[in-house]
Amino acid sequence: MKKEFLYNEIAGNIAHQIRNGVLKTGDRLPSVRMLSAQHGIGINTAKRIFLELESQSLIEPRSKSGYFVSMPRYMRLPLPEASKPLAVARNTEPNELIDSVYSNMARKDLTLFSIGVPSGDLLPLAKLKKEIVLATRGLKDGGTEYEPLQGNEKLRRMIAARSLNWGGRLKDGDIITTNGCMNALVLCLMAVTKPGHTIAIESPCYPGILQLAVSFGLKVLELPTHPVTGIVMDAFKKLLPKIDACLLVPNFNTPLGYCMPDGHKKEVVTLLAQKGIPLIEDDTYGDLHFGAERPKCCKSFDKEGNVLWCGAVSKTLAPGYRVGWVAPGKYKDQILRMKLIQSLSSTTIIHEAVGNFLLTGRYDNHLRQLRKTLQENYNRYAQVIANHFPQGTKISQPQGGLALWMEFPENIDTAELYNDALKKQISIAPGRMFTLQDQFQNCMRLCIGLPWTDSLGLKLQQLGKLACNL
Missing domain, CATH: 1.10.10.10 (Winged helix-like DNA-binding domain superfamily/Winged helix DNA-binding domain)
Structure with a gap:
């Protein structure tokens, strides 16, 4: 032995x-x-x-x-093509497909390649439980009181301290806590947009952002996006006159996993500030970098207070805790007003517990192991894809995050693959979910946040066989 x-x-x-x-x-x-x-x-x-x-x-x-x-053979697989959405605002949602995929979210009988969160097996559950108990004991009245409108002081202080890692230099007074990142995005859209406005986003884009924008009566302008560098800058500049607001996920966007170069981030911030166009930055995945250093954010280059920087621990620590935040810059008063109307207070005990977890350094210890696991998972997924998926398959090379994006030959419809895979207790996220336009039918996203086992590898091989049969 x-x-x-x-x-x-x-x-x-x-x-x-x-x-x-x-x-x-x-x-x-x-x-x-x-x-x-x-x-x-x-x-x-x-x-x-x-x-x-x-x-x-x-x-x-x-x-x-x-x-x-x-x-390795998987390193020789080609990258997906840069997206080429039409330069018009559309709002055709694939609601039936999205509803079907997310209705499977809690099913234990499925291998959920479709849901972009880390498995509970990769999270420090025992330590989090202890923090909840300690928070209950330490808070006045056991945490039953409302928090201040701006949010838990300890949590805001720790988020501000961590902003030094990416050049943010935030103070606790710059930050407002929210019930997860989606709640932060809701507050931002309420503060800076009106029905009929046009909002620019990456293409492909997380379905929740697409649905949110449409629900606010916004016209969605999808930006051409490269799988390594993010939005195509020349196209972005040409489309600027059509834009009223911009929402980007520049660090390890799902589903492509790219990290926008610092030069591009700085240029985007400068151009939008010159036009007075607010930038909502979703930085949920920023801590999941595979490289040695945490990447800068668009907020790092914000001199005008024009960037509303949003984050959460939903993709790194505890999806169900719904702990998020926003540093809204010059839009702080509007965001506080919207929070007062929408939710008044966050969950006192949970936000205190997460603040303590960040304070003790346990969060960084957890992140180091999680990042290593996710990178190793990507390598394993890619190796299986190279050996068992159809000839001509292209895959992204994420620099961090939880997603792997695949592009099949055009004759393979991933909505059909989704239905076939469900019969084998496998769930995927078809590419059509990530756009409001008629594109990505031959693409899909896989979550790499599942613990790797021989059984998971066999499920991935089985998925490849189903794709080959199409």
Whole structure:
């Protein structure tokens, strides 16, 4: 058993270094004898490790030269095309499809590739329960009183302190707490838009944002979007005269997972400020970066108070707690007025508990492990896709977040794939959900926030087989 553990540990460590770029394509690995001597293992065990890494397409043998890091097959899969939505505002919702997908949200008999939140198995549930108990004991009257309108002071102070990680330099007085990020977006739209206004968003875009905009009587202008860099800047500049407000998810947008370059963020903020067009920034996924540093936000470049920066712990810590916030800049008075009308107060105990969790440093410890797991999950998903999905499949290469976007050959309809997969207890999110236009029928989003198991891998293979049959 000890030898088996050592074999798995060494093979896993080398695989992790390759997948995370420590060992790069073309790097030469130690010889079999050197690996044997370095780790005190037998020659046969060392050979077995190399064979295992080769079976994963991570290394390749070269005659009389040894083993070298190879580019995994999944890394050679092409990227999806940049979107090309029509330059007109539409509001044709795929309501039936969206309702069907989200009605499955609580079903335990399904493998939910369709719901973009981390599984409870990846969350620090025991520690969160303790924080709830401590908050109940520590708050006056056990947390039964209303919070101040602006929200829990401790939580706002910790969010402000964490803004230094991305150049925000916020103060606790700049922040208003909300019941999740969607509530923050609701308040922002109420504050800066009116029915009939045109709002610009990325395409593809999270269905909840699309439905929210339409429910407010807004015209939705979808922006051409690249899977690596985000909105296409030339197209954005041309469409500016048509826009009354803008809502972007620049850090690890779902479903594409890109991170907008800092130069683009700064330019977007500058252009919108010059035109007096408010920018609502949804930064829900910003803490889920796969790289070494947390990316800047559009708010980092905001000198006019024109960016309404929204966030939450819904995608990182506790989806059901509904803990969110907004730093609304010059729109603070409007947001406070809307919150007074809409909700008055957040859930006192929950917001206190999350504030404590951030204060103790447990949140950062949890994030480090969660980010590592999500990145490893992406690599595993992509490997299965490369080996078991139809020829011509394209996939995104997210730089963080919870989503993987796939583009199939045009003859594959993912709404049909969704129906076939449900019969096998698998749920996916078809691409048509992420737009109000006639596009993305051959695309889908998969959530990578599920704990990886052999069973999950088999479900993904099964999904690939169903796609091949189409």
